[in-house]
Amino acid sequence: MNLDARIPDGPIEQKWSKAKFDMRLVNPANKRKYKVIVIGSGLAGGAAAATLAELGYDVACFCFQDSPRRAHSIAAQGGINAAKNYQNDGDSVHRLFYDTVKGGDFRAREGNVHRLAEVSVDIIDQCAAMGVPFAREYGGTLANRSFGGAQVSRTFYARGQTGQQLLLGVYSALSRQIGIGRVTMFPRTEILDVVVDDGRAVGVVVRDLVTGTISSHAGHAVILATGGYGNVFYLSTNAKGSNVTAGFRAYKRGAGFANPCFTQIHPTCIPVSGDYQSKLTLMSESLRNDGRVWVPKRKEDCGKHPDKIADEDRDYYLERKYPSYGNLSPRDIASRAAKEQCDDGRGVGPGGRGVYLDFRDTVKRDGEARVREKYGNLFDMYQRITGENPYRVPMRIYPAVHYTMGGVWVDYHLQTTVPGLFCLGEANFSDHGANRLGASALMQGLADGYFIIPFTLGHYLAGVNAKDLASTTSAAFKATEADVRARQDKLMNVRGKRSVDSFHKELGLLLWDDCGMARTKASLEHALAKIPELREQFWKDVTVLGERDSFNQSLEKAGRVADFLEFAEIMCKDALVREESCGGHFRVEHQQDGEAKRDDERFAHAAVWEYTGEGKAPNRHIEPLAFENVKLATRSYK
Numbered sequence: 273m274n275l276d277a278r279i280p281d282g283p284i285e286q287k288w289s290k291a292k293f294d295m296r297l298v299n300p301a302n303k304r305k306y307k308v309i310v311i312g313s314g315l316a317g318g319a320a321a322a323t324l325a326e327l328g329y330d331v332a333c334f335c336f337q338d339s340p341r342r343a344h345s346i347a348a349q350g351g352i353n354a355a356k357n358y359q360n361d362g363d364s365v366h367r368l369f370y371d372t373v374k375g376g377d378f379r380a381r382e383g384n385v386h387r388l389a390e391v392s393v394d395i396i397d398q399c400a401a402m403g404v405p406f407a408r409e410y411g412g413t414l415a416n417r418s419f420g421g422a423q424v425s426r427t428f429y430a431r432g433q434t435g436q437q438l439l440l441g442v443y444s445a446l447s448r449q450i451g452i453g454r455v456t457m458f459p460r461t462e463i464l465d466v467v468v469d470d471g472r473a474v475g476v477v478v479r480d481l482v483t484g485t486i487s488s489h490a491g492h493a494v495i496l497a498t499g500g501y502g503n504v505f506y507l508s509t510n511a512k513g514s515n516v517t518a519g520f521r522a523y524k525r526g527a528g529f530a531n532p533c534f535t536q537i538h539p540t541c542i543p544v545s546g547d548y549q550s551k552l553t554l555m556s557e558s559l560r561n562d563g564r565v566w567v568p569k570r571k572e573d574c575g576k577h578p579d580k581i582a583d584e585d586r587d588y589y590l591e592r593k594y595p596s597y598g599n600l601s602p603r604d605i606a607s608r609a610a611k612e613q614c615d616d617g618r619g620v621g622p623g624g625r626g627v628y629l630d631f632r633d634t635v636k637r638d639g640e641a642r643v644r645e646k647y648g649n650l651f652d653m654y655q656r657i658t659g660e661n662p663y664r665v666p667m668r669i670y671p672a673v674h675y676t677m678g679g680v681w682v683d684y685h686l687q688t689t690v691p692g693l694f695c696l697g698e699a700n701f702s703d704h705g706a707n708r709l710g711a712s713a714l715m716q717g718l719a720d721g722y723f724i725i726p727f728t729l730g731h732y733l734a735g736v737n738a739k740d741l742a743s744t745t746s747a748a749f750k751a752t753e754a755d756v757r758a759r760q761d762k763l764m765n766v767r768g769k770r771s772v773d774s775f776h777k778e779l780g781l782l783l784w785d786d787c788g789m790a791r792t793k794a795s796l797e798h799a800l801a802k803i804p805e806l807r808e809q810f811w812k813d814v815t816v817l818g819e820r821d822s823f824n825q826s827l828e829k830a831g832r833v834a835d836f837l838e839f840a841e842i843m844c845k846d847a848l849v850r851e852e853s854c855g856g857h858f859r860v861e862h863q864q865d866g867e868a869k870r871d872d873e874r875f876a877h878a879a880v881w882e883y884t885g886e887g888k889a890p891n892r893h894i895e896p897l898a899f900e901n902v903k904l905a906t907r908s909y910k
Contacts, residue, residue: 309475321449331456333446348435369382378705378854495696519699529842530881531678543623610671627668764819790859
């Protein structure tokens, strides 16, 4: 497997400019001759499809939702980072670059991260010009707030609906291209495989989720922008439809999968309330700007109403442990700190799995109206779900699975190890290292879609003859389509007695216990022993109702869970081999004073897994990470 990252030479501030100049171009009149397939219509996929169509390419965009407006990007709440320094508080492109590398615990590529910081400045101008209603100061300038892992205010926001507003901006651009015929939209359609011919990605096989029809589509290049795999844990903040299938199909067709153990636990989610839940609800990290996190100092006070606990009997543990960053400590650190308090018996709420996020002081200082103006929709959502008024009673929060930093390996051009197959946004691994800073997901998705892929894809297509569009009747397409049908038939023919959800739930609980916020050698070995047993049971006893060639949500779920059951094993293997703690990957054996202890000598690299065949162990490759502009150091927020 060739892991050439193709990072340009020269000073880091000039790498992206140099790369753009060195890239080959496609004549504007020739762009319409190239067919590009985009899988996913969220911020990364929608922005890519709209921008490439605007340039003149013939674009086909697929999403499994009924409309691009329902892509999971819509659920992002708190904001999007950009190094504008509107607050004049010391921000800069270099500081955003530094914070991101440090926040990712030095497990990301410097070249990619610096490019992201550079491009962030243009993203805000682009979105504001498209009509995204960012919050503004009294004088009309765009407002900013702080997020975890930063000591400056660089996060642009639209109340607690930033993802929704950004996605509507993308959708407007995409709709224009659909209207003039440059984008053909395929809603309610799920990718089931990538077609690779002579070592190059040439198309996809998809299923119409309404009719059940399986069809093939050819393109000169394929772009995956399909989000993360957090739902492998069953309970997460992701939409129920979010899955790993596109990335895992690419992996099985030769694309390397990098750092699958790097999963992010978000510290501010509404705690689990019962076995009936199928997903968890995120409360934006932006709330930690004004809310103070605490638990009772004494275990015997945990059952008391919070108003009955005096200030001197409260432990504002983030402010105590990390005075420089306080309640805005990075997500991985804040999550582990919350778990630590609950494990110590000082958690609040049912089962003792919660901590308080308290707005009492802010309401007293600024008034309820001001708090309502900033966070009203988030507070309303919390009240509807819990029946508690957060203006009067502290919110109860607990960590939950949220984002995944691991993903399909890509080079500087966002191309996978399969030529012609590109991967954008959360689906790739490139920018966040072992821990994503809050408000950087939207930034990466839009950077990849609006500002990076138009250059890098053009460079690739300049070397492809437009006449070489593969035929969907070719042997490669027929063989891939046959594989898809055989897999679906296999699922339909098990005719067991257990539901798909029961297997997914069992897998998720196993992973949460053994490969969740804290992992040990013993827990990972336990998971690696149990996952194959569960997978074998799945293929013997799962029941898929309905018919194959029709509307069948049971079959949809079964295919996704079957992929999770294979992917989970790679995830645990990756966590077992990485004998260090870094970011969201916390190996209990590797800590110092309760904090993550990295091993830069052995693990300053991306781990990239290669599929070697059914029933065979995958190969592990490494891409060394060089740190020339940010000095490797023990991460400290104290």
